[in-house]
Each structure stands twice: as structure tokens, then as C-alpha cells.
Amino acid sequence: MDIAIVGSGYVGLVTGACLAKVGHRVVCIDKDSKKIEALQAGRAPFYEPGLDDLVAEQHKSGRLTFSTDIQNAADARFVFLAVGTPSDPDGRADLKNLLDSARELAAHLSPQTIVIVKSTVPVGTCERIQEILSACARPNSPAVRVASNPEFLAEGRAIKDCLEPERIVIGTSDPEVETALRALYAAFDPTGERTLVMDVRSAELAKYACNAMLASRISMVNELCCLAGNLEADIEAVCQVMRTDPRIGSHYLQPGVGYGGSCLPKDVKALTALARDHNEPAHMLNSIEAVNERQSQLLLQAIAASLGDDLHTSCVAVWGLSFKPGTDDIRSAPSLRLIRGLLQAGAKVKACDPVAVSAVAQVLTHRRLELTHDPYAACDGADALAVMTEWEQFREPDFGRLRASLRHGLVFDGRLMYDTEVLRTHGLTHYRVGQLPVLTVDAGLDPQRSCA
Numbered sequence: 001m002d003i004a005i006v007g008s009g010y011v012g013l014v015t016g017a018c019l020a021k022v023g024h025r026v027v028c029i030d031k032d033s034k035k036i037e038a039l040q041a042g043r044a045p046f047y048e049p050g051l052d053d054l055v056a057e058q059h060k061s062g063r064l065t066f067s068t069d070i071q072n073a074a075d076a077r078f079v080f081l082a083v084g085t086p087s088d089p090d091g092r093a094d095l096k097n098l099l100d101s102a103r104e105l106a107a108h109l110s111p112q113t114i115v116i117v118k119s120t121v122p123v124g125t126c127e128r129i130q131e132i133l134s135a136c137a138r139p140n141s142p143a144v145r146v147a148s149n150p151e152f153l154a155e156g157r158a159i160k161d162c163l164e165p166e167r168i169v170i171g172t173s174d175p176e177v178e179t180a181l182r183a184l185y186a187a188f189d190p191t192g193e194r195t196l197v198m199d200v201r202s203a204e205l206a207k208y209a210c211n212a213m214l215a216s217r218i219s220m221v222n223e224l225c226c227l228a229g230n231l232e233a234d235i236e237a238v239c240q241v242m243r244t245d246p247r248i249g250s251h252y253l254q255p256g257v258g259y260g261g262s263c264l265p266k267d268v269k270a271l272t273a274l275a276r277d278h279n280e281p282a283h284m285l286n287s288i289e290a291v292n293e294r295q296s297q298l299l300l301q302a303i304a305a306s307l308g309d310d311l312h313t314s315c316v317a318v319w320g321l322s323f324k325p326g327t328d329d330i331r332s333a334p335s336l337r338l339i340r341g342l343l344q345a346g347a348k349v350k351a352c353d354p355v356a357v358s359a360v361a362q363v364l365t366h367r368r369l370e371l372t373h374d375p376y377a378a379c380d381g382a383d384a385l386a387v388m389t390e391w392e393q394f395r396e397p398d399f400g401r402l403r404a405s406l407r408h409g410l411v412f413d414g415r416l417m418y419d420t421e422v423l424r425t426h427g428l429t430h431y432r433v434g435q436l437p438v439l440t441v442d443a444g445l446d447p448q449r450s451c452a
Contacts, residue, residue, distance in 0.1 A: 002024075002025050002075060002076045002077050002078075003016070003019055003024050003025065003026045003027070003076055003077065003078045003079075003080065003184075004026075004027050004028075004029060004072060004073035004076035004078070004079045004080070005026060005027070005028045005029065005079075005080040005082055005118075006029050006030075006070065006073065006079065006080065006081050006082065006083060006101050006105065007029075007030060007080075007081065007082035007083040007084065007101070007118075007119070008028040008029070008030035008032075008035060008036070008039060008045075008066065008082075009030075009045075009046075009082065009084055010046060010048070010153070010155070010158070010262070010329075011082045011118055011119070011151045011153060012028060012030075012080065012082030012083075012118070013028060013039070013044060013045075013051070013055070014048065014051065014153055014158045014159060014162055015080060015082060015118065015151065015162060016028045016064060016080075017051065017054045017055050017058055017064060017159075018054075018159060018162040018163050018188075020058035020061070020063040020064035021054065021057075021058055021063075021163070022163075022187035022188070023063070023187070024063065024184075025063050026058075026063060026064050026065070027064075027065045027066070027067055027072050027073070027076070028064070028065070028066050028067075029066075029067050029068070029069070029070055029072060029073060030066070030068065031068060032068075033068050036066045036067065036068050039055060039059070039066045040059070040066050042055060042056030042059055042060075043055075043056075046327075046328060046329070047327060047328035047355045047356075048155065048156070048158055048159070048326075048327065049156065049157075049159070049326060050159050051158070051159065054159060070101070070104050070105060070108065071108050073105060073108060073109070074108040074109065074110070075110075076113060077112065077113065077114070077180075078113070078114050078115075078116055078180075078184060079105060079109065079113055079114070079115050079116065080116045080118045080149075081098060081101060081102065081115065081116065081117050081118060081119055081129070082118040082119055082151075083097045083098040083101050083119050084097065084098075084119070085097075085098060085119050085120055085121055085266075085270075086266060087265075087266040087269050087270065090273060091269035091270060091272055091273040092122070092269075092270060092273040092274075093120070093121060093122050093266070093270040093273075095121065095122075095125060095128075098117075098119055098121065098125070098129075099128065099129070099132065102115075102129045102132045102133065103132055105133070106132055106133050106135070106136035106144075107136060109133070109144045110144075111137070111142045111143065111144060113144050114144070114145050114146075114147060114177055114180055114181070115129065115133065115144055115145070115146045115147070116146075116147050116148075116149045116181070117129060117146065117147070117148050117149065117204075118149055118150070118151050120150060120151075120207050120208070120263070120267060120270075121148075121204055122204065122208075122270060122274050123201050123204045123205050123274065124201065124204070125204060126146050126147070126148050126171065126200045126201075126204060127200070129146050130143070130145075130146040133146065145172075145174055145176075145177050146200075147170060147171055147172040147174075147177050147181060147200070148169075148170070148171030148172070148200045148203035148204050149168075149169065149170055149171065149181065149203070150169055150171075150203060150204070150206060150207035151207075152165065152166070152167065152169075152207075152210070155261065155262075155324065155326060155327040155329055156324060156325060156326020156327050157326065162188070163188060164188070165188055165189065165194060166194065167194050167195075167196055168185050168188065168189055168194055168195045168196065169196050169198070169203050169206055169207075170182075170195060170196070170197045170198075170203065171197075171198055171199060171200040171201070171202065171203025171204060172197070172199075172200060173199055173200070178197050182195060207267070208267050208270065208271040208274075209271075211263055211264050211267040211268065211271075212267065212268055212271050212285060212288070214252055214259075214264060215259055215264045215267075215268050215288050215292070216284065216288050217251075217252040217253065218252055218256075218258070218259045218264075218292070219258075219259075219287070219288045219291035219292050219295075220291075221235075221239065221252070221253050221254070221255050222255055222256065222258060222291055222292070222295050222433070222434070223291050224238065224255075225255035225433060225434035226298070226433075226434040227434075228434060229432075229434035229435040235255050235416075235432075235434060236255075236416065239253045239254070239255070254415070254416065255416055255432075255433055255434060256295070256334075256390075256414055256415045256416060256433055257295050257296045257298075257299055257334040257338070257388060257414040257415070257433055258291075258292040258293075258295035258296050258334050259292055259323070259332075259334075260323030260324070260330075260331065260332040260333040260334050261323040261324065261327075261329055261331055261332060261333075262329060262331045262332075264332075265289075265292075265331075265332040266332075268285060268288055268289055269289065271285060272285040272286060272289065295334070295433070296334040296337040296338055296341075297337075297341070298433060298434070299338055299386060299412055299414055299433060300337075300338055300341040300342065300345075302412060302431055302435075303316060303342070303384060303386065303412055304345060306384065306408075306410055306431070307347075307383055307384060307408070307410075309345075310345075310346065311342065311345040311346045311347035312346035312347070314346075314347045314348070314383045314384075315347065315348040315349070315350065315381060315382045315383050315407075316342055316347050316348070316349055316350075316382060316383060316384050316385075316386055317349075317350050317351070317352075317375075317378040317379040317382035317384070317385045317386070317406070318335060318338065318339060318349060318350070318351040318352070318378070318385075318386050318388055319351075319352060319353075319375055319378065319385060319386070319387045319388065319389070319391075319394050320335055320352075320353055320387060320388040320389025320390070320391055320394065320414075320415075321333060321335045321336070321351055321352075321353035321356040321357065321359070321360050321388070321389065322335075322353060322355065322356040322359075322389055323335075323389070324389065324390075325389055325390055325391045325392065327355075327356075328353075328355040328356040328358070328359050329356075329359075330356055330359045330360055330363070333388075333389075334388055334414070335351070335388035335389065336360070336363075336364065338386060338388060338414075339351060339364065339369065340364070343366050343368055343369060346368075347368070348368040348369075348370075349366075349368065349369050349370070350370045350372065350377070350378040350379070350380075350382055351369065351370070351371055351372070351378060352371070352372045352373060352374060352375050352377070352378040353373070353389065353391075354373065354391055354393060357371045357372070357373055375393070375394065375397065376398075376401060376402075376405060379402060379405040379406055380405050381405070381407065382405065382406055382407065383406065383407045383408050383410065384406060384407075384408055384410035384411070384412060385402065385406055385410070385411050385412065386412040386414060387411070387412070387413050387414050387415055387417060387418075388414045388415070389415065390415040390417055394417065395417055399422070399423060399426035399428060400426055402426070402428060403426050403427045403428055406428070408429075409427055409428045409429055410428075410429050410431065411423055411428050411429065411430050411431065412431045413430060413431060413432050413433070414433055416432055416433065418430060420432070
């Protein structure tokens, strides 16, 4: 089948490459000429395991092509809209680029085309797009039909999620559109058992509902973590109990410094704004955000309490910049909130990440910020280490080398990766999120020693 995808960001590119892999002819369209040039050279504009190879392979096969011209969607049987919907200052989803894309498409599409909204959008957006396309329909010709098809791709495993989806959500009340989309996705769901068909508005809300539920679990376990710290209880033991309860399940019960990324923060904000627009109080949705914002501040407060509120003579190493392992996505990353707080307090920061250093360098520059790919170089001469992303290469470091590098031997574990007793045997002091701050460091240590 001939498919056009408008928007070659994370969702659009992964979807396009996977559809090409199963035999469809796909053109990915984007206004960013530099991005298109990189894709034509076989390079994805962001890090996702396996994506560079998949894009290069499918481009070489001729099934996957790239263009800046939206007219290339004219002959497509299916047109996916995978345009970003970032947050407005008030939290609402910004639909300008998405609706502009629909207006540009309207003049080029045939009545047989099915437009599939892949972007995460507020309820009612597909109806707005349908109105735009219907207004441009030729006299006595049927209008292009619009369906909702939200994405459920997790960064770091997006290709697997696309090729082997846990569910495919189709929002349409048109039997012909349903049949066509089932055929389109047949390679991903041969039996059709994982395809869920519903009305458009329910499909639009389903995406927000899933992300809100995930965010709520993260915030709930983080709030319990803080309570456990005050009560001198072990949150990991508590989580072990919760995981054995089938009513609760085992996923998203890992305390830490909070969630980030391109989806959960903006989608919780958008859903909260949607509730506000419809006079719903949304008490829990507002609480989710409040807990998450507080979580990264707790680590900053603990560092300040341990090193002294005046951090101008302090240096903190930070391991992990991306919001989660397996990606270079730093959008709403807790690490950046911590780094900005440390720099504002006067500290020097030496930060490292396996893949996200370049992304941080584009958005954050400061004379007291040093970026490196080497975790031990980041720790050399630092007063303390804050671990912000649970990359595998950080799980079993050389603790002896860490103790020799860290001036005060303080490890602030933002992802609960380490065992306190193991660190203690190496002379390291272990602070876990939610725990009461460690004692202030010995004021008698040489204040002149600083980061190399």
C-alpha cells in the first residue's frame, strides 16, 4: 500500500520505517530540510536502538523515501498525521502545526484517502480535522475520512513496540475505514486479537488515559517513598509487597526522581487543561504533576543539606542526562532540573551520559557545566555523585575508584540502583530518594580542593 506520513519525528519515523519493513511503500514528509537530508543519508535525527540500521535498510530497498513536499501525499491510500503537539504555556496541547498540516493536505488528497491521526490530541481534534478536509472536498465528491490511531511506543524499545504491539487502537465508526486499517496492520496483528476498535473520541482519550495512569503510579510510589523515609521504613521492601498483589501489578513501581520525556509531562498537562475546560476539578491529575515537580527538588535539597547551602565551592558529578535509558531524549528530564538548580546555587557540575551529551549541549551552556561521555572523568575531584538515569553501564561501577575520586564519598541515588551496605563497604555514603538527608560533610576537609 502507498502510505504518506506527515511529520518525521519520533513517532512518524519509527512508524514509517516499520511499515516499510513489512512491505508497504512509505514516504515520510517533513518541513525540516536538514532532517530530510540526514534521513536520505540513512541517519535518524535522534537516538533509538536499531533505528539507524532500519531506516538505512528500508531506504536502500526503495520502500522508504523522504521529502519536504507535502504534495507527495497526494497519491497515498493512507496519510498519517504524526506532527508534534507540544504544551502551550497554559498546558493545553498546541495544535497549530497539526491543523496547518491538515489544511495543506486538503487541496491534494483524493476522496479515497484515509487520514490517520497518529499525534496525541485532545478529544474532538479529529472532528476539527474532518471539518477542514470536508470544507475542501470537491462538489458532489465524498470527503476524505479521518480516523484516530494513537501511538503507544516506548522510547528505547520503539521498534519492537511497533512491530509487536500490545494493542492497536483504531477510532472510527466507518466499517470501510475499519476494514482498511485492519488490513494495513495485518502484519503487526495477524489474528486481529490485539486490535481495539472504538469511536473516535474514545480513541483520542485512551492515549491520554494510559499516560495519566502511568504517571499516577510513578507519583504515587514516589510519594510513598518519601513517607517511608520519614518513617524509617524500607520503600524497596514495601514495593516488593505491592508487586506481589495481582490487583496492583509489578510495573511502574520504582521510586526515583520523577518522570520526564516527551509524553507523560505534556499529556498530563493537556488532560488537566481539558478537564479544566470542561469544569472538572481533576484533583488527582493536578496532584500527579505536583508530586513529580517536588521529586527532583528533594534531591537538590538533600545535596545542599549535605554539602552546605552555599555550593559555590562544591562540585557535583551527574550520571545520566536522558529522561530514561535507551534514548537521547532530554525533554522534561529530571537531570536537567537538578543541574539547573545546582548551577543556580553556584555549584560546578560535571555531567555524563552515553548518548545524550550532544542534546544537552544544544540547550544548556554554562561556564560551570562540563559535559563528558566518561563517568569516571565526571567524578574526578567532585564532592558528590548524583545518579539520574538508570543506564546499564552505571549499575555496577568500580566503587573503589568512585571513593578515590569523590571528595566526600557521597552518592545520591536518584534511581535506587545501589545497595547501601555495598557502598558502605567501599567508604561511600548512600542517599536514596525519600530518605532523610545525610549528615553535613566534615567542615574540616580542604575547601580548596575542587573539580579537576
